Amino acid sequence: MASRVRLEDRECPLSTTVRHVGEWWTLLLLHDAFDGFTRFDQFQQSLGISTSMLTTRLKTLVADGLLERRPYQTNPVRHEYVLTGRGRSLRPVIVALAAWGNRHLEPADRSMILVDAESGEEADPVVVDARTGRPIDDSEAYVFTAGPAAGPGMRARYTELDRKRTARRGALGAADRDAPAPGAG
Structure with missing residues (x-):
């Protein structure tokens, strides 16, 4: 089966972000962490998530550097999950x-x-x-374009989009120049 992901999507910051936080439980866990939850049982009680799913999600958040796993009790050893700078951001x-x-x-x-x-x-x-x-939020005033690390696919995408935007602005400018002046007529 062919991959559905285009080469330029692999370098897209949206794609890499979704890879880290795009899963539903991940966003809810992060939300709880921002509300001050740090312990496994707190997350589980708040979300009603299964033990296995919570374990998987927490391991992923730790591996991605969004949470840090710290011991808070020694006998038996228990851990809490604390937001890192990357997670807080x-x-x-x-x-x-x-x-x-x-x-x-x-x-x-x-x-x-x-x-x-x-x-x-x-x-x-x-x-x-x-x-x-x-x-x-104004999609005309702020647009994406290829960055310094963009590969050929990403550069081609934004070269084409930039060309279309320039043409559209030119057409809008011409329409404004051809419109009758207010009060004329």
Whole structure:
């Protein structure tokens, strides 16, 4: 059977991220870890996940460097699972996913909301460009393009997309130039 994954997808940061955190239980485990859960029994009770699935997911998160396994008891030896810096850096992603879900629900239907810890006021998280502070949800203002490590497939993909975007901007600019001036006519 032929692989469904294109060569350029193997180097895509979205593909590599999904490989680490794209499994449903993984996102829920990370969410619980952000809420302060560290012990196997806490995760299991919170999620209602089977012992074997939880063991597998925790091993994967440790192997991927998102959680660190630390002993907290010596007799018998028991371990806790603590977020690493790499794991903590996923919090904005988890927050953005939850916010996206909440934006598509009526306020009364939201089972979980993000609030300011001091004021209790609901937050409305957005992803912004760190340099300008502008929201990056505008798909015309911010686009992906090939990076320095892009292989031939990735470069070809974005060369074509850049060409199409340039042509579209040119067509839109021409339409603006050909439109009658406001109040004319």
